Amino acid sequence: MDKNSNVYTFIYASVMVILVAAILSLAALNLKPFQNRNIEIEKKQNILASVNVQTTALNAEKVYAEKVIKSFVVNTKGETVDGDAFTVDLKEEHEQPADKQLLPVFECKLDNGIKFIVPMRGTGLWGPIWGYVSFDSDMNTIYGASFDHQGETPGLGAEIATKAFQAQFKGKQIYDAQGKFVSITVAKSNETAPENHKVDAISGGTITSKGLQKMLKVDLGKYNAFFKKQKNLEGNE
Amino acid sequence: MSDKEPLFSKKNLKLLSDPLNSSNPITVQVLGICSALAVTAHLKPAVVMSISVMIVTGFSNVIISLLRNTIPNRIRIIVQLVVIAALVILVDQLLKAFVYDVSKQLSVFVGLIITNCIIMGRLEAFALGNKPWPAFLDGIGNGAGYGAILVIVGFFRELFGAGSIWGFHVIPQSWYIANGGFYSNNGMMILPPMALVTVGVIIWVQRSRNRKLIED
Numbered sequence: 001m002d003k004n005s006n007v008y009t010f011i012y013a014s015v016m017v018i019l020v021a022a023i024l025s026l027a028a029l030n031l032k033p034f035q036n037r038n039i040e041i042e043k044k045q046n047i048l049a050s051v052n053v054q055t056t057a058l059n060a061e062k063v064y065a066e067k068v069i070k071s072f073v074v075n076t077k078g079e080t081v082d083g084d085a086f087t088v089d090l091k092e093e094h095e096q097p098a099d100k101q102l103l104p105v106f107e108c109k110l111d112n113g114i115k116f117i118v119p120m121r122g123t124g125l126w127g128p129i130w131g132y133v134s135f136d137s138d139m140n141t142i143y144g145a146s147f148d149h150q151g152e153t154p155g156l157g158a159e160i161a162t163k164a165f166q167a168q169f170k171g172k173q174i175y176d177a178q179g180k181f182v183s184i185t186v187a188k189s190n191e192t193a194p195e196n197h198k199v200d201a202i203s204g205g206t207i208t209s210k211g212l213q214k215m216l217k218v219d220l221g222k223y224n225a226f227f228k229k230q231k232n233l234e235g236n237e
Numbered sequence: 238m239s240d241k242e243p244l245f246s247k248k249n250l251k252l253l254s255d256p257l258n259s260s261n262p263i264t265v266q267v268l269g270i271c272s273a274l275a276v277t278a279h280l281k282p283a284v285v286m287s288i289s290v291m292i293v294t295g296f297s298n299v300i301i302s303l304l305r306n307t308i309p310n311r312i313r314i315i316v317q318l319v320v321i322a323a324l325v326i327l328v329d330q331l332l333k334a335f336v337y338d339v340s341k342q343l344s345v346f347v348g349l350i351i352t353n354c355i356i357m358g359r360l361e362a363f364a365l366g367n368k369p370w371p372a373f374l375d376g377i378g379n380g381a382g383y384g385a386i387l388v389i390v391g392f393f394r395e396l397f398g399a400g401s402i403w404g405f406h407v408i409p410q411s412w413y414i415a416n417g418g419f420y421s422n423n424g425m426m427i428l429p430p431m432a433l434v435t436v437g438v439i440i441w442v443q444r445s446r447n448r449k450l451i452e453d
Contacts, residue, residue: 009309016316020323027330034334042337057337154346155278155399155427204278204427 043086049146050132051108051115052170068117070107075099078225090121090130103222108134115143116230118223122215124208126151129160129215133169139227142184145169147212157208168199174220181224186213244370252374256382258447262355263386264440265450269355273387274432276346280403283391285339286346287384291377292328294356297321298376301364308365317360318351325351355383390435398426 002008038057044064045055055063071085076099085104093101106117114137121130131147145166152158159165169184173196176182185193186201186209201209243249262268269290276286300320301308308316329347332340340347350356359379364372395401400408400422412420425431444450 003307003309004311009312012307012309013312013315016319020319024323024326024330027327031330031334035330035337038333038337042341153278154276154282155395203424 046146046148047106047108047117047119047132049166050117050134050144051110052144053110067108067110068106069109071104072107073102073104074223074226075103076101076222076225078223078227078229088119090119091128094121098222101222103226105223105226106132113137118220120215120219122211122218124149124152124160124211125157125205126153129208129211131160131212131215133216133220135227137230139231140173140175142169142172142174149208152208153205155204156202157205159202159205160208160212165199165202172196172199174216181221183217183220184213186210186216249371249374252371253378253381256375256378257385258382258443259450261382261386261443262358262379263383263436264443266355266358268358269353269383270433270436272346272349272353273383273390273436274429275349277387277391277394277432277435278398278427279395280388280391282346283387284384286350287380287387289328289347289350290353290355290383291380293321293324293350293353294359294376294380294383295373296376297324297356298359298364298372299369300324301360302367302369302372305365305367313365314357314361317357321356321360322351355379386436386439389439390432393435394426394432397423398431 041057041060045057045060048055048060048064048067051067053063053067073081073083073085073088075081081102083102083104085106088102088104093103104119106119108115108117115134116137116139117132117134119130119132121128123129127150129147129149129152131145133145134143135141136143147160147166149158149161152160172184174181174183176194176197182197185191185198187193187198188201188206188209191198256262260266263270263273272286277283297317297320301317304316304320325347329340332347359376363375367375392402395403396407400406408420408422410416412418414421423431
């Protein structure tokens, strides 16, 4: 058959495309359960990392079951509402009006007390960034943080996922002395902010750093009512 | 028939070794510069990227070489693209399912492999006209040649830009100005332009040692 004829070219292209599509969809379908499981395990690892508990992919589920004693969903008024905290998809929630959003909270029991973990999601330079921040029971002091990203530049924006960056958050506070919500400033060297409300940005990763700062401010702000309520509760006990 | 030719004949070994030196894809053929600038801020992603590219160049060369007598000339570029893209997606899916942490590290680079000009350049220049085995060696050789430059650039950029190698700090803390020393990391090194300068220096060194490469 003439290899340069139109018929041959059309048939060749069609067969190739259908074949490749079949192989790829078969692979995607069969690998999906494994991939979803990996994602679930990673989420548990990230939650645990925010209370400075390091796990491997193998023991994450066991440790998670031990340490995370309670999880629930609140709304922006700080009231508990129905829902499964672990399966709440922040991306979908962010599309809802603020007062309808479900805000997950994970309660974690460590040797040095109960920690409250809240998830967050924002945008970096190339795509979404997300993370978990844990608080001491005063609902003000950060106990730990873990951040991750989809495709930030390695060596630059992707540094938000490193321990060195995340360790800066420990001990920082999100409310000032007057009890006003100030969040955390991810500061470049020419920016000033009170020491207990600021961490250092990543050189070369300004847009990711600022995206992280915005994520903290917006998503922690939604928990404002819950934090205040929880704090009063602690004070009365 | 050249079927009797040994697998690692002199000619075949040259396919492996030439790209490391006198026909290096980056410094001599000047292909794949874009990703060489993007992934070399630290050593580790550079190494992982090198290995991935080696795998993809090797296997896409073999597949195209097997198909070479059936591919209609007019759509050969598209056929090459489909083969590369399918291979990269397949690798990405497998990594996500079975070695999730490696896949996380590679993140965007896996997708970037598709756009790497070396792969298509080698398919077009070599695999279309050669048997599968030499094509495989050519692919691996070119992947390695690409990787070698990436690793060298990544090494220097991480050393001068972040003061570390493979994530371990090697510049003594007491040298830093913050600790009363005289040294400070060069922030320029972690930005892409310095990668281009580093590649330029490598080309300079290579050409001054190998006069044959100098054009008139």
